[in-house]
Amino acid sequence: MIIRTSVHQTHFLIPQEDHPQGPESNFRLREQVCVSLIKQCKNLEEFKQAHAQILKFGMFWSSFCANNLVATCALSDWGSMDYASSIFQQINEPGSFAFNHMIRGHVKDMNLEEALLMYDEMLELGVEPDNFTYPTLLKACANLPALEEGMQIHGHSFKLGFEDDVFVQNSLINMYGKCGEIGLSCAVFEKMEQRTVASWSALIAAHANLGLWCECLEIFGEMSREGCWRVEESVLVNVLSACTHLGALDLGRCTQGSLIRNMSGLNVILETTLIDMLAKCGSLDKGLFLFQRMAKKNKMSYSVMISGLAMHGHGREALKVFSEMLEQRLEPDDVVYVGVLIACSHAGLVEEGLQCFERMKSEHGIVPTVQHYGCIVDLLGRAGKLNEAYEFIKNMPMEPNDILWRTLLSACKVHQNVEMGKIAARELFSLNLNNASDYVVMSNMYAQAQMWHEVAKIRKEMVSKGLTQIPGFSLVEVKRKVYKFVSQDKSYPQCQGIYEMIHQMEWQLRFEGYSPDTSQVLLGVDEEERRQRLSSHSQKLAIAFSLIHTSQGSRVRIVKNIRMCSDCHTYTKFISTVYEREIIVRDRNRFHRFKDGSCSCRDYW
DNA sequence: ACGATAGACC
Structure with a gap:
């Protein structure tokens, strides 16, 4: 029980007889005084003084005091790991408490390797790690990220019998998630006997990290069904983010509703995520409203608002916000x-x-990345300045990537410049990515120019390379459920009704002057087959489904994985007049808001 | 003394 050496008790000034319980109680009292001295410190200066006092009174030899010094110095906002290390080194035989706090301090300062080295030292000195050691170490591995070390540490914690510790398990889910090992995250989760909100949160975050958005929402649903519905900011951030990516506005709004009901305030991160969700799910006005009322905006808040406005084609407003x-x-x-x-x-x-x-370069000292170059190529290309765009690429200080050439190629297609298109395609194909949609863009460009011989050549090349196109799809949310439509797909229920609706829609549209633009349909030689394929583009199926299942006059929102084709664009403009509906489509790049026969992009896309 | 969250070129 008495670990302290009796030698140092000679320093005590208080006479022993005043303390009927003996020297032990006296010592305890002094320890308490020292700890409250440490706890009162508000900056490093005060702390150093407290440290000096403790040394002066010989209380440093109390491991209780020394540990407290290390812990406070390592973890306080005003702390310093250098100073904490110097104290730590003075401790005669540091135990797990001191080591744990040194490790935590290093993790807090993001000196993650340092934290792992500390653990090595701990093992070398024969100090036994405890249940507090592993969560911190795993956090270091998660943030590095370092899978190998993480797995080793997982093994160690297992050997020492902490595999059932819920904090260790939660940290493991998190660590594997950050390392991209989703299977291992799930395995740890499955094995748990008791789960806390943190376990669910870590699992959802692991899926979000890999962009598995549908899974995020599924796990969230499961979590709610299991009765684990406590409002947790980090969970909601990931759920909202999943809604953003899937374009699930209704579910997002529903989540927003539960936020408002259950929380007394939103933090900046949650609020920013919410604004991003609203803007990217087509409810720009609501996002803007929240943004303007935000009490504290940071760089990220501005960033999501700017790109939200950008996606809707509101360039001037975006610049104003900037x-x-x-x-x-x-x-x-x-x-x-x-x-x-x-x-x-x-x-x-x-x-x-x-x-x-x-301005970015000169005023803000930002070195442009390939993404910025990509934006400029897009800027010039869309505006029809194809030669300038090409010169710009040639003068870049880095190797252009596939995206740049693809951007130029689509600009060439839009502006029907076959010669420049050939150059872009040559560069793009030389990268050997074998991306089917690149060939399709090229072939469409030839088709538009009626260069059928070239179309056939591309088509042959695709066949010989065995390239098949990733099917385009359109998502639409009806009654908080997301439905997915793939072109020409006839496998889903109510298919019959949808195709009847398609037929009816087209018949009505023709009265208004719509005629299908079949020039870009790659396959199918005869006109009838082309028309068939065109009319069953996924976007049209999604519109038909929405018109059947939503009330008259309500908005239709669609999310696509590819760029909209020009026929679907024209078609949707007609639908918006004939059916008196506002239709908002988020394609791969941006939003199109169709109303009264015109689109918010003013046909510039 | 433990888990933890946001924005990006086609």
């Missing part, structure tokens, strides 16, 4: 600038975009 950000003295980073440049390119603001690009 200058507001600068007025607030928030320093833009490279990602913010990507948003700004997209805003310019989608709104056709060529001069402004080029100016922003220069």
Whole structure:
């Protein structure tokens, strides 16, 4: 029980007879005084004084005091790991408590390797790790990320009998998730006998990390069904993010509703995620409303608002928000600038975009990444400045990637410049990515130019390379459920009704002057077959389904994985008049809001 | 003394 050496008790000034319970109680009292001295420190200066006092009174030899010194110095906001290390080194035989806190301090400072080295030292000295050691170590492995070390540490914790510790298990789910090992995350989760909110949260985050959005929502549903419905910010952030990616506005709004009901305030992260969800699910006005009322905006809040406006083609407003950000003295980073440049390119603001690009380099000292170059190629290309775009690529200080050439190629297709298109395609195909949709774009361009011989050549090449196109799909949410439509798919229920509706729609549209644009349909030689394929594009199926299952006058929202074809664009404009519906489509790049026969993109896309 | 969250070129 008495570990302290009796020698140091000679320092005590209080006479022993005043303490009927003996020297042990006296010592305890002094320890308490020291700890409260440490706890009162508000900065490193005060702390150093407390440290000096403790040394002076010989209380450093109390491991209780020494441990407290290390812990406080390592973990306080004002702390210093250098100073904590110097104290730590003075401890005669540090135990797991001191080691744990040193490890935590290093993790807090993001000196993750240092944390792992500390653990090595701990093992070498024969100090036995405890249940508090492993969660911290696993966090270090998660943030590095370091799978090998993580697995080793997993093994160690298992050997020491901590495999049933819920904190260790939660940390393991998190660590495997951050290392991209989703299977291992799930395996740990499955084996758990008791789960806490943190376990669910870590599992959802692991799926979000890999972009497995549907799974995120499924797990969230399961979590709620199991009665684990406590409102947890980190869970909701991932759920909202999943809604953003899937375009599930209703579910997102539903989540927002539960936020409002169950929380007294939203933190910046949650609020930013919510705004992002609203903007990217087609409810830009609501996102903007929340953004304007936000009490504390940071760089990220501005960033999501700028790219949200950009996606809707509101270039001028995006630039306004950007200058507001600068007025607030928030320093833009490279990602913010990507948003700004997209805003310019989608709104056709060529001069402004080029100016922003220069400003980014000169005023904010940001070295452009390949993404920024991509934005400029898009900016020039969309505006029909194809030669400039090509020159721009040639003068880049880095190797252009496939996306750049693809951007140029689609611009060539839009502006029907076959010669430049050939150049872009040559460069793109030389990268040997064997991306079927690249060949399709090229072939469509030839088809538009009526160069049938070339179309056939591309087609042959595709066959010989065994390339098949990833099918385009359209998602539509009806009554909080997301439905997926794939072109020409006839396998889903109610299929009959949808195709009847398609037939009816087309018949009505023709009265208004619509005629199908079959020039870009790659397959099917005869006109009838082409028309068939065109009319069963996934977007049209999704529209038909929505018109059947939603009430008259309500908005239709569709999310696509590819760019909209020009026929679907024209078609949807007609639908918006004939059926008096507002139809909002998020394609791969941006939003199109169809109303009264016209689209918000003003046919610039 | 334990888990933890956001934005990006086609």
